[in-house]
Structure formats: structure tokens, C-alpha cells
Amino acid sequence: MRDVYVDNNATTRVAPEVKEAMLPFFEDLYGNPSSMHHFGAQVEKHLIYAREQVASLLNADSEEIVFTSCGTESDNAAIYGTLASYPEKRHIVTTKVEHNAVLHYCRHLQKNGYRVTELSVDRLGRINLDELQSSLSDDTAIVSIMYANNETGVVFPIEHIGQMVKSRGIVFHTDAVQAGGKIPLNLSALPVDCLSLSGHKLHAPKGVGVLYIRKGTRFSPLLIGGHQEHGRRAGTENVPYIVGIGKACELAHSHIEEERVRIRNLRDRLEIELLKRISKTRVNGDQENRLPNTLNISFESVEGESILLLLSKEGIGASSGSACTSGSLEPSHVLRAMGVPFNAIHGSVRFSLSRYNTEEDISYIIEKVPPVITRLREMSPFWSATS
Amino acid sequence: MWNYSEKLKDHFFNPRNVGIIEKPDGVGEVGSLACGDALKLMIKVNEGGRISDVKFQTFGCGSAIASASALTEMIKGKTLEEVEKITNQDIADYLDGMPQEKMHCSVMGREALEAAIANYRKVDVGKKEEGEIVCQCFGITDKEILRAIKENGLTTVEQVKNYTKAGGGCETCHPKIEALIALAQGEQKQEASIEVPSAKKKLTNIQKMKLVEETLAREIRPALKADGGDIDLIDMDGNRVFVALRGMCSACPSSGFTLEKYVEGKLRELVSEDIVVVEVKS
Numbered sequence: 001m002r003d004v005y006v007d008n009n010a011t012t013r014v015a016p017e018v019k020e021a022m023l024p025f026f027e028d029l030y031g032n033p034s035s036m037h038h039f040g041a042q043v044e045k046h047l048i049y050a051r052e053q054v055a056s057l058l059n060a061d062s063e064e065i066v067f068t069s070c071g072t073e074s075d076n077a078a079i080y081g082t083l084a085s086y087p088e089k090r091h092i093v094t095t096k097v098e099h100n101a102v103l104h105y106c107r108h109l110q111k112n113g114y115r116v117t118e119l120s121v122d123r124l125g126r127i128n129l130d131e132l133q134s135s136l137s138d139d140t141a142i143v144s145i146m147y148a149n150n151e152t153g154v155v156f157p158i159e160h161i162g163q164m165v166k167s168r169g170i171v172f173h174t175d176a177v178q179a180g181g182k183i184p185l186n187l188s189a190l191p192v193d194c195l196s197l198s199g200h201k202l203h204a205p206k207g208v209g210v211l212y213i214r215k216g217t218r219f220s221p222l223l224i225g226g227h228q229e230h231g232r233r234a235g236t237e238n239v240p241y242i243v244g245i246g247k248a249c250e251l252a253h254s255h256i257e258e259e260r261v262r263i264r265n266l267r268d269r270l271e272i273e274l275l276k277r278i279s280k281t282r283v284n285g286d287q288e289n290r291l292p293n294t295l296n297i298s299f300e301s302v303e304g305e306s307i308l309l310l311l312s313k314e315g316i317g318a319s320s321g322s323a324c325t326s327g328s329l330e331p332s333h334v335l336r337a338m339g340v341p342f343n344a345i346h347g348s349v350r351f352s353l354s355r356y357n358t359e360e361d362i363s364y365i366i367e368k369v370p371p372v373i374t375r376l377r378e379m380s381p382f383w384s385a386t387s
Numbered sequence: 388m389w390n391y392s393e394k395l396k397d398h399f400f401n402p403r404n405v406g407i408i409e410k411p412d413g414v415g416e417v418g419s420l421a422c423g424d425a426l427k428l429m430i431k432v433n434e435g436g437r438i439s440d441v442k443f444q445t446f447g448c449g450s451a452i453a454s455a456s457a458l459t460e461m462i463k464g465k466t467l468e469e470v471e472k473i474t475n476q477d478i479a480d481y482l483d484g485m486p487q488e489k490m491h492c493s494v495m496g497r498e499a500l501e502a503a504i505a506n507y508r509k510v511d512v513g514k515k516e517e518g519e520i521v522c523q524c525f526g527i528t529d530k531e532i533l534r535a536i537k538e539n540g541l542t543t544v545e546q547v548k549n550y551t552k553a554g555g556g557c558e559t560c561h562p563k564i565e566a567l568i569a570l571a572q573g574e575q576k577q578e579a580s581i582e583v584p585s586a587k588k589k590l591t592n593i594q595k596m597k598l599v600e601e602t603l604a605r606e607i608r609p610a611l612k613a614d615g616g617d618i619d620l621i622d623m624d625g626n627r628v629f630v631a632l633r634g635m636c637s638a639c640p641s642s643g644f645t646l647e648k649y650v651e652g653k654l655r656e657l658v659s660e661d662i663v664v665v666e667v668k669s
Binding site: 108301302303304305306309310313322323324330331342343346378379380381382383 | 399400402405416420423424425426427444445446447448449450451452489555556615
């Protein structure tokens with residue numbers, strides 16, 4: 001048996017280079033970057049360098065980079081910071097398939113008097129740009145639409161959306177937590193005001209995130225206190241983790257081409273082989289516009305948690321949109337918004353790859369998945385009835 | 388990852404009695420594809436009224452498969468009279484317990500068993516207990532919910548969801564479920580009212596504490612949970628009730644208002660007129 005981790009949209013392993021870069025900050029380099037003495041000064045220069053590393057991945061200016069504690073904080077801060085800057089505007093536009101860090105925050109704001117439009121998606125998980133256009137009004141303070149979906153990997157036309165939103169003078173935020181490090185992001189050309197990243201999705205540790213805020217964008221901080229991050233996020237900088245996400249962004253930058261070619265090929269091979277070897281199987285989401293590492297696939301008439309438990313026994317780590325794996329009893333809100341039939345939602349499995357996956361990993365998954373599905377189908381009262 | 392017991396995992400990885408009985412004496416089918424779990428139980432009954440063979444097929448999660456497997460082991464060789472007494476809690480106990488969120492799997496086992504016995508006796512109970520559908524998403528009736536509440540002593544919507552799945556989808560039926568909880572508790576209170584003094588009479592300290600706890604669980608906690616919050620009873624001293632707010636409530640700037648107006652109001656209404664609520668930070 002081997003260990004095959006293919007749940008990288010949930011979290012990634014910390015790159016060894018990232019860990020190495022962080023270690024001195026748990027030892028000699030413990031100063032507070034705000035301090036006047038040399039203990040602080042020698043740390044501050046690493047903070048500046050990390051900011052440049054992140055800015056470089058985004059093709060942005062380092063002044064536009066704010067370090068946060070996680071992707072959720074970045075998302076919350078972007079929305080809160082915009083609404084607080086435009087107190088007269090009471091309308092938010094987002095989508096039904098956002099990560100809960102955006103969706104549940106917007107629903108929370110809705111309870112407090114904001115008007116929220118949740119854009120629908122079609123069967124392939126694509127939004128309708130006409131619906132977006134007609135949802136915008138003079139009362140709209142912010143549009144928050146994810147760059148790429150965490151469950152299906154579907155990539156939204158952010159440039160097109162941004163132009164539409166910006167032409168109305170509305171602030172545009174995109175949650176790029178899944179896109180960061182997987183596809184090129186060029187913020188010098190992209191009409192985006194705020195963008196969120198999360199460290200642990202790109203081989204930095206959990207507990208650090210980034211909020212990009214374009215120069216000239218009105219913003220009110222969520223955390224108020226010290227002057228850190230140019231007054232946009234108070235709190236002593238989490239230096240080791242910031243150094244970590246800086247290094248991780250530098251590595252991601254150098255691996256973008258590998259994502260585009262090698263990882264995409266691995267994913268495509270996995271997809272083709274599973275579809276070929278297992279009947280009544282479908283891919284969820286727009287296969288044309290998708291992250292190179294993500295495969296969301298449904299095996300009809302079997303339940304996701306059972307699949308995951310049996311795969312885990314074989315050493316394979318994946319995830320599912322099934323109700324029973326969600327902690328609530330609710331099946332994936334993303335797949336439901338796409339109108340995926342219940343039979344397919346419950347049997348959905350997401351494989352999300354990283355640069356640490358190999359051809360051997362994929363061969364192993366291709367070998368292990370079909371017997372698991374067969375075993376569960378033979379046990380299922382629906383399978384004998386339908387086949 | 389769910390915290391499954393070793394025994395539950397064993398029944399999932401090595402399920403007993405999976406398959407089909409060609410000419411079963413009784414068949415029970417419960418659940419549906421939409422629900423995300425379903426169980427078909429087939430039994431053979433011999434002349435002595437004993438279950439001589441049992442097989443099952445299931446579509447569902449780890450605990451659904453394990454519950455079905457456990458049930459078959461529990462009923463094999465037993466008389467119908469014996470197995471009729473099996474409750475969902477018995478199934479959960481057999482598996483050394485199961486996560487609260489998964490208790491509906493054990494309920495499904497008990498329902499399939501009842502359906503199979505009824506089918507054997509040629510009693511036409513239909514697929515559902517009669518009653519009004521409360522949860523449209525999963526097709527759960529008021530009778531089923533009431534039964535789960537009473538059998539398992541459920542006090543919150545969250546628990547009802549865990550045991551019956553009702554309310555796990557669109558959530559619009561939550562007020563109805565709350566009403567059913569209140570109804571069940573009202574009935575229980577009536578049954579018990581012969582010995583227990585009514586709420587407004589002079590209460591002993593233990594009675595008062597119990598009533599405060601009940602009121603928190605039944606009336607207050609579900610309302611706070613709807614907003615992502617929660618409340619814990621920390622202590623009581625005479626008429627002063629010390630509570631701590633959790634989750635969203637603890638960070639909510641209007642929590643002082645929440646406490647004073649809402650919690651105190653409810654406790655005064657349902658427990659005692661002179662209750663004073665004190666929030667403690669912990």
C-alpha cells in the first residue's frame with residue numbers, strides 16, 4: 001500500500017523549502033519587525049522580502065499586499081472593508097457557489113439589513129453574465145465572485161466580470177484561494193480591486209493568508225489597533241508564517257508551467273481512465289474552463305462517505321460532496337446549485353492534485369477506485385434495480 | 388473525519404449478511420436516493436416464528452452500512468416478538484455508540500425492521516407512517532419526528548435533524564419541528580405533572596436548576612443556534628443564573644441585549660418571576 005494524497009483543494013503539504021525558510025524565525029530571528037533595535041530590523045527586511053515574493057506571483061505592487069491569518073479573514077475583510085467605506089450602499093452581489101467564507105458572511109450581512117444577490121450557475125457551474133449585469137445597481141457596494149471553484153475547479157471569466165463591474169464603478173473582490181499558484185494571476189492587467197489567497201492551499205502552513213488591495217481602493221480595516229500593514233490590518237505580523245507564504249508564492253510562481261502541463265496531464269489521465277473503467281460515471285463542472293489539478297467525478301448509486309472510507313483504507317485521501325461527509329446533513333451547495341441529480345451528488349468524489357503527485361500515484365488510484373465502486377454498487381439496492 | 392468506534396468500522400469494512408434472499412418472507416425498504424441513504428432488509432421466518440435468515444442491501448455512508456450489518460446480527464435466530472423490542476438506541480449501543488449526527492442511520496435500521504415484520508404479517512403500513520409531511524426535503528412526517536423525540540428524549544432541532552434527517556435540507560420546517568418538540572414535551576410534562584409541582588409554584592433549588600436547564604435547551608439554545616451562537620449554563624446562586632455565550636453570540640456586540648431581553652424574559656416566563664441572568668466570560 002502507498003499513501004496518495006489527492007485532496008489538495010482542502011489543504012496541501014508544506015513544501016520542505018518553505019519549512020526551511022521559516023525555521024530561523026522560531027530561533028534567532030524573533031524580533032518584532034516594528035521595533036527600533038536591530039532585533040526588529042533584521043526581521044523587518046524578511047517581511048519586506050516576503051511581501052515582494054507574494055507581489056511577484058500576482059504581478060502586483062508589494063504595497064498592495066496585506067498579510068492576514070487565513071483565506072476566510074481575507075474574504076471577510078475585503079467585504080467588510082468595502083461596505084464600511086461605502087456606508088450608503090446596501091447591496092452585495094455574489095454567487096450561489098462561493099466558498100462559505102464569502103457566502104455565509106454575505107448571508108450574515110443579509111440578516112443585518114443588507115440586500116444580497118446570489119447569482120445562479122448553469123449545469124456546468126458557469127455564471128450567466130447577463131444575470132450579473134442586470135443585478136448591478138447604484139446601491140451595489142461590492143461584487144464578490146470567486147476566481148475558481150474549490151469543489152469543481154471551474155474557473156470564472158474574472159477579466160470579463162471585472163470589466164463589467166468596474167464600468168459601473170463598483171468594487172470587485174475575487175476569492176482566488178483555489179486559483180493562486182495553480183493558474184497565472186496578473187493583477188496589473190486584471191480589473192480586480194481585492195483578491196484573497198490562502199497559504200495552506202499553496203504549500204505554506206495553515207494560519208496565514210493574503211489580501212491584495214489595489215492602490216486607490218477605499219478600504220476600512222476589520223482589525224483595528226496598531227499601525228501594521230499600513231493600517232489595513234492591525235496585529236503584530238505573524239513573521240514565520242508570512243516568510244512561509246512568501247517562499248511558497250515564489251515556489252508556486254516557478255511551478256506554474258508544471259501545473260499547466262504535467263499536473264493537467266495527470267488529472268486528464270485519471271479522468272479518462274475512471275470514465276472508461278467505471279460505468280454510470282460523470283464529470284461535474286465545465287471541463288473547458290477548469291483548474292488543471294481538479295477532478296470532480298460522480299459515481300451513480302453509491303454514497304461518497306463510503307467511497308472515501310474504503311479509499312482511505314487503501315491509502316488514498318480524497319473528498320466528497322456527499323451529505324454524510326459535510327458535518328451537516330446537507331449535500332454540496334455547489335453541486336446542488338448546478339442541478340446535479342441527488343444520485344450523482346451523493347456519489348461525488350473530488351480528486352485534487354499537487355506538484356507532489358506522480359504518474360505512479362495516478363496509476364494506483366486508477367487501480368484502486370473501480371473495485372471500491374463495484375463493491376459498494378453490489379451492496380446497493382438501487383444498483384440491482386437500475387442495472 | 389467521524390469518530391467511529393472500532394466495532395462500527397469493523398461492520399463497515401466487513402459487513403455481515405449483505406445480499407439478497409430469493410424468496411423472502413418479509414421485505415422492508417426505507418429511505419430513498421434523494422435522502423442519501425436507503426436500506427432494504429429481507430427476512431426468512433420459520434415455523435417457530437424465528438428469523439432463520441436475513442440479508443440486506445444498502446446505499447449509504449459508513450454508519451448506514453454498519454447499522455444495517457449490526458441489525459442483521461442482532462435479529463438472526465430471534466423470534467419476531469423479541470426483535471420487535473429493538474430500538475434505534477439498541478443498534479447504536481451494539482456498535483459501541485455512533486456520532487450524534489449519524490443517529491438517523493440507526494433509526495433507518497429500526498424502521499426497516501418494522502417494515503419487514505409488517506410485510507411478513509401482511510400488514511399494509513405503506514412506506515411511511517401515516518401523518519403530515521413536515522420536512523418536504525426528505526419526506527419526514529410529524530409522526531416519525533414525534534416518535535424519535537419521545538424515544539430518544541430529543542430537545543433541539545439539531546438533535547431531531549441528527550436522528551431523523553428532518554430539517555437537514557432547506558430548513559424551512561424548523562419552526563414546525565420546534566413546535567413538535569414543544570408538543571412532545573408538553574405531553575411528557577402532563578404525564579409527569581402528578582408528582583412534579585408546576586413551574587410557577589415554589590421550586591426547590593434542584594427543580595429550579597433542572598427547569599432552567601430545560602428551558603435553555605428547549606427555548607433559548609435553538610434560537611441562538613440559528614444565528615450561529617450557543618449558551619451554556621455555568622452556575623446558579625439563588626435567583627441568579629450565570630450563563631456564558633458561545634460562538635457568534637460571544638463576539639456579538641448586542642449580546643448584552645440578547646441576554647437581558649431574551650434569556651431573562653424566557654426564564655422569568657417559564658421558570659420563576661425573580662430570575663436575574665448574569666453573563667460570565669469564560
